[in-house]
Amino acid sequence: MKTIRNALNVLEYIMAYSYEGSRLTTISEATGLNKTTAYNILQTLQEYGYVKKEDGSNKYVLGDKLLGLTGYILETSDFKTIAMPTMEALIKSTGQTINLMMLLGNRGYYAAILKPFGISTRSQIGESEHLYCSAVGKAILANLPEDQVNLILEMDPLIKRAPKTIVDRQTFFNELQVTQKRGFAIEDEENYDNSRCVAAPIFSKKKLVGSISISGSSSGVPINSFIEFSYLIQKAAKEIGNRLENSDKEALET
Numbered sequence: 634m635k636t637i638r639n640a641l642n643v644l645e646y647i648m649a650y651s652y653e654g655s656r657l658t659t660i661s662e663a664t665g666l667n668k669t670t671a672y673n674i675l676q677t678l679q680e681y682g683y684v685k686k687e688d689g690s691n692k693y694v695l696g697d698k699l700l701g702l703t704g705y706i707l708e709t710s711d712f713k714t715i716a717m718p719t720m721e722a723l724i725k726s727t728g729q730t731i732n733l734m735m736l737l738g739n740r741g742y743y744a745a746i747l748k749p750f751g752i753s754t755r756s757q758i759g760e761s762e763h764l765y766c767s768a769v770g771k772a773i774l775a776n777l778p779e780d781q782v783n784l785i786l787e788m789d790p791l792i793k794r795a796p797k798t799i800v801d802r803q804t805f806f807n808e809l810q811v812t813q814k815r816g817f818a819i820e821d822e823e824n825y826d827n828s829r830c831v832a833a834p835i836f837s838k839k840k841l842v843g844s845i846s847i848s849g850s851s852s853g854v855p856i857n858s859f860i861e862f863s864y865l866i867q868k869a870a871k872e873i874g875n876r877l878e879n880s881d882k883e884a885l886e887t
Contacts, residue, residue: 639664639666639674640674640677640678642664642666643660643664643666643671643674643675644683644684645740645788646663646664646788647660647684647693647694647695648740648761654687654690654692655692655693655694656691656692656693657671657672657675657691660693663788678696679696681696682696682698683695683698684696711877711880712735712744712843712877713733713735713745715873715876715877716733716744716745716835716845716873716876717745719869719872719873719876720733720745720747720845721747723747723845723847723866723869724747724748724749726865727847727865728749728853729749729847729848729849729854729862730746730747730748730749730847730848730849731746731747731748731845731846731847731848732745732746732769732830732832732845732846732848733745733746733843733844733845734762734769734770734843734844734845735842735843736841736842736843740761740764741761741762741764741769741770741773741843741844742760742761743758743760743762744758744843746758763789763824764785765785765786765789765791765799765805766794766795766798766799766820766823766824767820767823767830767832768818768819768820768831768832768844768846768848769818769830769832769844769845770818770844771808771809771812771819771820771832772812772817772832772833772834772844773834773841773843773844774809775809775810775812775813775818775834776813776834776836777841779806782806782809786802791805794823794824794825795822795824795825795826795828796822796826797821797822797823798823798824799823816833816867817831817832817833817863817866818831818832818833819831819859819863820832821851821856822851827851827852828848828850828851829848829849829850829851829853829854829856830846830847830849830854831846831847831848831854831862831863831866832846832847833845833846833863833866833870834870835873835874836870837874838878842874844870845866845869845870845873846866847865847866
């Protein structure tokens with residue numbers, strides 16, 4: 634059990650830094666494993682295709698097998714199918730990018746992204762996201778137990794990624810409390826320059842399953858639009874949650 638737990642901790646850390654890649658020394662320090670143990674785990678994960686080394690570097694990133702499994706889960710999930718009509722209605726009414734995030738373990742993955750014609754996005758379906766600096770992520774973190782949030786922040790610490798990223802731990806937890814009380818999360822240039830996002834958590838049978846957001850440039854999503862968008866996104870999240878519950882009921886009846 635300890636070996637499996639250690640391997641999962643290594644894998645979770647690499648997942649948390651899938652964008653930058655992780656070196657052996659960093660993985661060893663973050664997981665509390667000595668270098669020899671961490672190296673042996675990495676070799677096994679690499680052998681089975683769950684991690685790989687970036688070309689021309691000593692950094693470890695997610696392997697094709699794990700990315701394929703994640704993509705399969707997202708593509709075959711009812712979550713995406715059930716949410717799509719709501720997402721299509723949102724993009725039509727707002728003209729902004731709509732993101733759907735699915736919670737898998739301690740990570741959030743983009744299950745679907747709808748964007749207006751001619752608009753490019755940095756996020757890709759199947760990719761994981763830093764939860765602490767994105768609206769879709771904060772909507773999730775605000776509704777998780779504090780010990781789970783602390784675990785996630787140990788693997789993915791508060792690091793400045795954009796002009797307004799919250800890096801003070803107490804300020805961040807205060808933000809999560811406010812987010813949980815009001816029912817939606819806001820990201821204002823915390824993940825990327827010139828970007829804003831409003832998100833709401835999605836629950837099914839009182840269980841947190843993911844989140845949905847409206848995102849765009851700072852000019853496309855002005856501060857004064859937060860009130861209108863927060864209403865729309867909370868309504869959309871509730872609608873998706875209700876559909877998920879109804880889908881489960883129908884499955885039991887057949």
